[in-house]
Amino acid sequence: xxxxxxxGDADENLRCTFASRYACSxxxxxxxxxxxxxxxxxxxxxxDELMLDGNPRLNLASFVTTWMEPECDQLIMAxxxxxxxxxDEYPVTTELQNRCVNIIAHLFHAPVGDxxxxxxxxxVGSSEAIMLAxxxxxxxxxxxxKLMGKPFTNPNIVTGANVQVCWEKFGRYFDxxxxxxxxxxxxxxxxxxEAVELVDENTICVAAILGSTLxxxxxxxxxxxxxxxxKNEETGWDTxxxxxxxxxxxxxxxxxxxxxxxxxxxxxxxxxVSGHKYGLVYAGVGWVVWRSHHxxxxxxxxxxxxxxxxxxxxxxxxxxxxxxxxxQYYQFIRLGFxxxxxxxxxxMQNAKILKEGIAKTGRFDIVSKDVGVPVVAFxxxxxxxxxxxQISESLRRxxxxxxxxxxxxxxxHVAVLRIVVREDFSHTLAERLISDMExxxxxxxxxxxRAAVKEAHVTADDGKRSEKSVLEVQRDVFSYWRRIxxxxxxxxx
Amino acid sequence: MVLSKAASxxDVSVHSTFASRYVRHxxxxxxxxxxxxxxxxxxxxxxDELMLDGNPRLNLASFVTTWMEPECDRLVMTxxxxxxxxxDEYPVTTELQNRCVNIIAHLFNAPLGDxxxxxxxxxVGSSEAIMLAxxxxxxxxxxxxKELGKPHDKPNIVTGANVQVCWEKFARYFExxxxxxxxxxxxxxMDPxKAVEMVDENTICVAAILGSTLxxxxxxxxxxxxxxxxKNKQTGWDTxxxxxxxxxxxxxxxxxxxxxxxxxxxxxxxxxVSGHKYGLVYAGIGWAIWxxxxxxxxxxxxxxxxxxxxxxxxxxxxxxxxxxxxxQYYQLIRLGYxxxxxxxxxxxxxxxxxxEGLEKTGRFTIVSKDHGVPLVAFxxxxxxxxxxxxxxDMLRRxxxxxxxxxxxxxxxHITVLRVVIREDFSRTLAERLVLDIExxxxxxxxxxSRVTEKITTDEEHAVxxxxxxxxxxxxxxxxxxxxxxxxxxxxxxxx
Numbered sequence: 001x002x003x004x005x006x007x008g009d010a011d012e013n014l015r016c017t018f019a020s021r022y023a024c025s026x027x028x029x030x031x032x033x034x035x036x037x038x039x040x041x042x043x044x045x046x047x048d049e050l051m052l053d054g055n056p057r058l059n060l061a062s063f064v065t066t067w068m069e070p071e072c073d074q075l076i077m078a079x080x081x082x083x084x085x086x087x088d089e090y091p092v093t094t095e096l097q098n099r100c101v102n103i104i105a106h107l108f109h110a111p112v113g114d115x116x117x118x119x120x121x122x123x124v125g126s127s128e129a130i131m132l133a134x135x136x137x138x139x140x141x142x143x144x145x146k147l148m149g150k151p152f153t154n155p156n157i158v159t160g161a162n163v164q165v166c167w168e169k170f171g172r173y174f175d176x177x178x179x180x181x182x183x184x185x186x187x188x189x190x191x192x193x194e195a196v197e198l199v200d201e202n203t204i205c206v207a208a209i210l211g212s213t214l215x216x217x218x219x220x221x222x223x224x225x226x227x228x229x230x231k232n233e234e235t236g237w238d239t240x241x242x243x244x245x246x247x248x249x250x251x252x253x254x255x256x257x258x259x260x261x262x263x264x265x266x267x268x269x270x271x272x273v274s275g276h277k278y279g280l281v282y283a284g285v286g287w288v289v290w291r292s293h294h295x296x297x298x299x300x301x302x303x304x305x306x307x308x309x310x311x312x313x314x315x316x317x318x319x320x321x322x323x324x325x326x327x328q329y330y331q332f333i334r335l336g337f338x339x340x341x342x343x344x345x346x347x348m349q350n351a352k353i354l355k356e357g358i359a360k361t362g363r364f365d366i367v368s369k370d371v372g373v374p375v376v377a378f379x380x381x382x383x384x385x386x387x388x389x390q391i392s393e394s395l396r397r398x399x400x401x402x403x404x405x406x407x408x409x410x411x412x413h414v415a416v417l418r419i420v421v422r423e424d425f426s427h428t429l430a431e432r433l434i435s436d437m438e439x440x441x442x443x444x445x446x447x448x449x450r451a452a453v454k455e456a457h458v459t460a461d462d463g464k465r466s467e468k469s470v471l472e473v474q475r476d477v478f479s480y481w482r483r484i485x486x487x488x489x490x491x492x493x
Numbered sequence: 494m495v496l497s498k499a500a501s502x503x504d505v506s507v508h509s510t511f512a513s514r515y516v517r518h519x520x521x522x523x524x525x526x527x528x529x530x531x532x533x534x535x536x537x538x539x540x541d542e543l544m545l546d547g548n549p550r551l552n553l554a555s556f557v558t559t560w561m562e563p564e565c566d567r568l569v570m571t572x573x574x575x576x577x578x579x580x581d582e583y584p585v586t587t588e589l590q591n592r593c594v595n596i597i598a599h600l601f602n603a604p605l606g607d608x609x610x611x612x613x614x615x616x617v618g619s620s621e622a623i624m625l626a627x628x629x630x631x632x633x634x635x636x637x638x639k640e641l642g643k644p645h646d647k648p649n650i651v652t653g654a655n656v657q658v659c660w661e662k663f664a665r666y667f668e669x670x671x672x673x674x675x676x677x678x679x680x681x682x683m684d685p686x687k688a689v690e691m692v693d694e695n696t697i698c699v700a701a702i703l704g705s706t707l708x709x710x711x712x713x714x715x716x717x718x719x720x721x722x723x724k725n726k727q728t729g730w731d732t733x734x735x736x737x738x739x740x741x742x743x744x745x746x747x748x749x750x751x752x753x754x755x756x757x758x759x760x761x762x763x764x765x766v767s768g769h770k771y772g773l774v775y776a777g778i779g780w781a782i783w784x785x786x787x788x789x790x791x792x793x794x795x796x797x798x799x800x801x802x803x804x805x806x807x808x809x810x811x812x813x814x815x816x817x818x819x820x821q822y823y824q825l826i827r828l829g830y831x832x833x834x835x836x837x838x839x840x841x842x843x844x845x846x847x848x849e850g851l852e853k854t855g856r857f858t859i860v861s862k863d864h865g866v867p868l869v870a871f872x873x874x875x876x877x878x879x880x881x882x883x884x885x886d887m888l889r890r891x892x893x894x895x896x897x898x899x900x901x902x903x904x905x906h907i908t909v910l911r912v913v914i915r916e917d918f919s920r921t922l923a924e925r926l927v928l929d930i931e932x933x934x935x936x937x938x939x940x941x942s943r944v945t946e947k948i949t950t951d952e953e954h955a956v957x958x959x960x961x962x963x964x965x966x967x968x969x970x971x972x973x974x975x976x977x978x979x980x981x982x983x984x985x986x987x988x
Contacts, residue, residue, distance in 0.1 A: 030595040033829040042827035043564035046589075046819065047571070054582040056574045064576040064812055071536035077570055078540070081549045081559040083769075083776040089547040089554060089894050096539075102523035116523050124617050127811040135666055153646070165795060166811055172793070173628055173809070174667065276576075276812060283576040284777070284814045300665070302658060316666070316809055318620040318659055319557055319769060321777045324814075326539065334535035336526045401582050 017044045054401050060419045060433075061403040063247050063277040063373075067424035072330050075323075076282070082322040084122075085313075093322045096329045097122045100275075103332050105289045107253050108245075108262040108271055112292075119296055120289035121314055122275075122325050126246040127166035128316050129272035129288035133242050134170045134204075136270065136290070139297045141204040144238075150201070158198045159207040160190025161408040162214050164246065167207060176204065182410045188367070189217050192224040196231050205240050205269070210261055211248030214407060214418070215368040216375030218248055218261065225265040232267075240269040240295075247373045249273030250280070254341040255348060256371070269295045275328045278344065278373070280335075280423055285324035343423050347374035350430050351421040357434030363441055367416050374421040379414055386444040388417045394440045400433060510537045547894050553912045553926075554896040556740050556770040556866075560917035565823050568816070569775070575815040577615075578806075586815045589822045590615045593768075596825050598782050600746050601738075601755040601764055612789055613782035614807055615768075615818050619739040620659035621809050622765035622781035626735050627663045627697075629763065629783065632790045634697040637731075643694070651691045652700040653683025654901040655707050657739065660700060669697065675903045681860070682710050685717040689724050698733050698762070703754055704741030707900060707909070709866035711741055711754065718758040725760075733762040733788075740866045742766030742780075743773070747834040748841060749864070762788045768821045771837070771866075773828075773916055778817035836916050840867035843923045844914045850927030856934055860909050867914040872907060878942035881908045887933045893926060 017023065022041035027049075056066040068076075079093070087094040098116060105118030112118045123129045138155055145152035156177035159167055163180065171178040181194045189212050199206060206228060208219045221243055232238055243261060245252070250273060252259055262271060268291065275285035290296045301314045335343070351374035358364050358378055368377040380388055392404040407414045419433070515534035520542075549559040561569070572586070580587040591610070598611030605611055616622045631648050638645035649670035652660055656673070664671040674687045682705050692699060699721060701712045714736055725731055736754060738745070743766060745752050755764060761784065768778035783789045794807045828836070844867040851857045851871055861870040873881055885897040900907045912926070 028596065028826055029592045031599045032596050032825055032833075034831060036829045036832035037827060039562050039564045039827055042823055043568060045826070046568060046823050049589075050568075050572070050585050050819070053575070053585045054579075056576070056582075059576075059579060059582045061582060062576055062579055066574040068574075069532050071532040073570065073573070075536060075539060075543075076573060077566065079543070080566070080569060080775050081561075082546070083549070083552075083555055083557040086547075086552060086555055088896075089549075089552045092543050092546045096542075099522045103521070103525050106524045114523055118523070124810045125812045127809065131809065165806075169795060169809070172795075274812070282573050282814060283812050302662060302665075313658075316620065316624065316662070317617045319618045319767070319776050321775060321814075321817075326543070330535055330539055332525055333521060333538070334530060334532055336521075336529045338527060339529035340525075403581075 017041050055399060057424060058399050059401045060425070061401055063274070063420050063422070064283045065276055065280050066282075066422060068280070068282060068327065068331075069334075072327050072334075075326055075330055077323075079323045079326050080321065083319050084322040084325060085319050090322065093326065097325050100325065100328050100332065101287065101289065104249075104273065104287050108249070108289060110263045110289060110291060118289065119291075119293055120287060122328075123272075123286040123288060123315060124284055124317050124320060125276065125286040126164075126244070126272050126274045127169065127286070129286040130166050130242075130244060131170050131174070131316060132314060133270040133272055133288050133290075134174060134176065135300060136296050137204040137240065137242065138174065138176060139300055140295070141202075143297065154202050155204045156200070156202050157205055157207055158195050158203055160195070160209065160212075160219070161410075162189055162212045163207065163209065164213050164244070167244070177202075179203075183408060185411045185414060188212065188215050188407060188411065189219045192220050192227055195224060196227040199228070199231060199237070199239050201235075201237055203237070203239050205242045207242045207244055208261075209248075210243055210245040210252060211373040213247075214416070215377045216247070216373035217369050218252065218256075218259070218372050221261040221265060221268070225267045228267055239267075241265070241267045243268055243271045245271050246274045246286075247277045250278035250340065251344055251373050254337070254344045263291055275324065279328060280331050280340075280343070281324050281327045283324075284321065285328055344374070347421045347423065347425070350374070350425060350427055351376055353427060354419060354421065354430045354434065357430070358437065361438055361441055367414075368418075375418060376421070377416045377418040379416045383415070385449045386447075388415045390444070391437075391440055392417060394443065395436065398436045398439075400436065510534050548892065550917060551892050552894045553918070554894055556767070556913050556915070557776045558769055558773050559775075559915060561773070561775060561820065561824075562827075565820050565827075568819050568823055570816075572816045572819050573814060576812050577815040577818060578812050583815065586819065590818050593818065593821050593825065594780065594782065597742075597766065597780050601742070601782060603756045603782065603784060611782065612784075612786050613780060615821075616765075616779040616781055616808060617777055617810050617813060618769065618779040619657075619737070619765050619767045620662065620779070622779040623659050623735075623737060624663050624667070624809060625781050625807060626763040626765055626783075627667060627669065628793060629789050630697040630733065630735065631667065631669060632793055633788070634695075636790065647695050648697045649693070649695050650698055650700055651688050651696055653688070653702065653705075653712070654903075655682055655705045656700065656702065657706050657737070660737070670695075672696075676901060678904045678907060681705065681708050681900060681904065682712045685713055685720055688717060689720040692721070692724060692730070692732050694728075694730055696730070696732050698735045700735045700737055701754075702741075703736055703738040703745060704866040706740075707911070708861040708870040709740070709868040710862050711745065711749075711752070711865050714754040714761070715758060718760045721760055732760075734758070734760045736761055736764045738764050739767045739779070740770045743771035743833065744837055744866055747830070747837045756784055768817065772821060773824050773833075773836070774817050774820045776817075777814065778821055837867070840914045840916065840918070843867070843918060843920050844869055846920055847912060847914070847923045847927065850924065851930065854927075854931055854934060860907070861911075868911060869914070870909045870911040872909045876908070879937045879940070881910045883937065884930070884933055885910060887936070888929065891929045893929065 017040050020041060022037055027045060082090055082093060101120040102116050102118040105112055105120060110118055141155055142152045156179050158179045161180040161183050168178060179198045181190045195206055208221045208224055210218050228239060252261060262268060270288060270290045272288045275281045275287055276283045301312055303312050355366055355376045359366055363381055364378040365381055366378050368375050388404040392402055395402050402417055402419055404415060404417045406412050510533050513534060515530050520538060575583055575586060594613035595611045598613055603611055634648055635645045649672050651672045654673040654676050661671060672691050674683045688699055701714045701717050703711050718734060721732060745754060755761060763783045765779060765781050768774045768780055769776045794805055796805050847869045848859055856874055857871040858874055859871050861868055881897040885895055888895045895910055895912055897908060897910045899905050
């Protein structure tokens with residue numbers, strides 16, 4: 001009588017994850033695997049691979065919020081299985097969205113009363129918000145031209161070349177021409193005078209940015225409003241303004257309350273802001289607010305009998321999570337005006353410290369302004385021996401993700417590094433970043449100039465292996481890795 | 494020497510939340526308050542108000558996933574602060590999306606070589622996926638017409654009247670005409686013959702649905718493909734097909750693998766599926782897959798230098814969370830083919846249990862088919878005294894959310910109740926639901942119908958009608974409904 005089990009039958013469930021066979025087989029990449037695997041193994045494998053992603057909190061490239069209080073995290077997790085669009089099933093969540101819209105409308109001085117009738121909607125981000133606002137302008141303009149018996153097939157938007165890519169997307173996907181005011185070295189936002197000059201009869205709106213992606217600057221919306229009002233008086237075209245306040249919309253009201261950029265200016269008809277930037281919520285929520293009902297054509301709003309009740313909807317997305325909307329409301333009541341103000345002031349202060357530390361190295365020109373979104377953008381005074389792109393790569397070794405990029409036309413010869421100061425970027429981190437930057441700069445200073453480096457590569461090809469410094473090898477590995485990761489993402493957006 | 498502190502100066506932070514002043518004051522609704530409040534108070538207040546939302550797991554109206562394993566919840570929470578669009582900063586997350594696209598493309602039998610990468614993208618939901626697919630068709634068609642020197646300003650899509658609202662949105666926002674094949678009583682999906690008849694030179698595509706919202710049916714994509722092929726031969730128009738597999742895309746491959754509805758049919762050029770329906774992920778993820786690179790015009794793809802590196806992007810949304818994409822990958826490797834099949838088979842069986850239970854009451858006609866998405870749509874055999882909306886209302890008392898709605902034209906006189914069977918709707922729950930519906934039918938039998946009630950309160954007869962406890966209860970329910978509806982009116986103007 002054989003009583004022993006063969007070793008190979010040992011209960012798979014007893015094995016700890018890293019002892020099981022799942023840790024030594026390759027994960028499926030192209031096809032769905034035939035069999036299931038234990039949930040612990042699935043969890044561990046995915047989690048481990050994700051360790052190789054950048055650390056979101058050290059991602060200084062992004063404006064998007066990377067930290068929230070644990071209490072809010074709890075609310076988020078509790079709402080993770082709530083489909084926002086089921087308004088009839090989740091009336092409280094729907095009500096919270098309405099409150100947020102009203103709170104933001106009041107923050108932007110929309111001419112609404114206290115009865116909760118502000119006009120706006122929560123979106124997945126500013127991209128969707130801008131598309132909705134643009135659609136409203138396009139439809140209004142088309143209706144106006146039809147009434148006058150004029151052609152309405154060539155609408156255009158006037159904006160600056162510093163505009164974020166979602167405006168170009170809107171233009172391309174919705175068949176609207178983008179007339180861009182070019183930048184120039186030293187002036188990296190839209191010039192109000194040049195913008196108004198570009199306005200013609202087919203212009204559905206002029207889009208101004210409060211918080212330019214590139215340098216954080218606020219455009220002069222007040223001046224734009226004045227110049228455009230004058231032009232409208234002459235032409236009778238009634239061209240309106242949209243303010244893309246994606247980053248600035250939650251900075252200006254707290255740090256620069258006297259700056260007139262919002263609905264206080266009569267030509268401003270709609271504003272978008274990202275809840276997930278300085279609204280201090282995780283990625284996935286934006287807001288668009290209209291001045292009044294006249295600015296949102298009725299025929300764009302859908303009233304549907306879906307899942308059993310009437311739901312008015314003007315969004316591009318339908319089903320989506322509810323967590324970010326609840327989190328936005330949490331932030332509004334948790335922080336209040338004083339809370340947001342304190343956080344923004346901290347950000348501005350830390351940005352100042354960063355700016356001063358960077359300037360002190362003597363190698364950089366500061367390109368960003370003090371007034372604007374808390375961002376520090378800087379370029380190298382002298383790029384002959386090394387570029388900002390190389391500095392960006394070197395900073396990665398320390399864990400920091402600081403992007404480098406070239407400016408849009410006509411300032412493409414200017415390349416900058418940009419650091420965004422978010423709520424969770426403390427004074428301590430600022431000091432550490434400065435010290436790491438000084439290290440990086442010193443390293444580059446100590447390296448032979450570029451010409452010499454090129455020669456080294458040539459002699460290597462000749463068979464004589466020139467000794468590469470540890471740094472050079474590291475950089476080669478780095479570039480190779482980057483090339484690989486770039487290839488993989490082509491073909492799949 | 495006075496050592497005592499005044500009683501009222503005790504530290505506010507010592508008060509328990511419900512002892513503090515924060516629960517005595519009205520929450521700000523339309524304006525930001527001046528001051529901050531403690532995070533515990535903010536949490537508690539919001540948490541408490543949200544208790545009055547419906548319970549997502551009892552929301553039988555929705556296809557969207559309402560439960561995931563705790564291990565996956567952990568992955569979701571860890572990734573909550575990762576902005577998906579930062580591809581350079583989060584290359585692994587980007588790679589996971591790519592893997593999902595490839596896995597799904599293979600599931601749909603896309604004609605790919607062994608090492609060839611699939612063409613597709615993760616979206617926020619099927620709405621975005623459909624808009625992207627529609628845009629691709631529109632642009633391709635416009636380019637074709639321009640080359641032929643023909644007018645290209647009046648594109649249209651042929652689809653059934655049972656189509657989900659996002660198609661109508663696409664049409665309205667992107668200026669494409671929707672040519673809808675009307676339904677008929679008893680036939681609640683798009684008739685392929687009628688659809689092909691409607692195709693003209695300006696048709697950018699024909700959209701078929703795999704898993705109609707209304708009754709879960711799969712449309713006959715194969716027949717559509719065959720008929721359209723013939724027409725294309727005659728006309729030379731080369732009209733393609735899009736399959737809206739929002740719900741069916743993660744059911745058919747597992748329950749009906751022999752059913753030809755996907756890229757096995759040559760005219761199918763793109764497919765969308767909702768990861769958050771039977772892909773078994775929380776709300777916020779969909780997938781759009783194209784047959785080949787040729788079906789997605791290059792000029793729609795943006796290559797941008799944002800945040801420092803080249804990022805090719807074809808989506809409407811930009812910044813968004815990463816959690817759902819990671820969760821989708823988790824599900825695909827955790828469950829594998831057998832896991833998904835088991836779950837779908839369970840759903841199908843539970844749908845049968847529900848259907849049979851309802852049939853046994855003798856009061857309902859089953860409108861949904863057995864073959865299709867696991868849901869049960871049913872209407873009253875006799876709705877002269879009470880209708881389906883009343884049943885829906887009364888089910889709410891028990892906690893169930895079961896929607897009632899009328900069919901689209903030309904079958905608007907038909908009203909149905911619909912229960913969607915999701916992964917987390919067990920047999921026990923199915924049996925309980927049947928029990929509760931039986932209870933409600935008994936109650937309704939004892940209540941006079943609304944029509945007769947009007948007669949009894951006619952002033953001329955001056956009859957005082959003694960109201961039963963049930964009637965009073967119904968009046969209260971009606972009043973509450975009205976209050977909610979009025980409350981909803983406040984939301985008019987805010988979408």
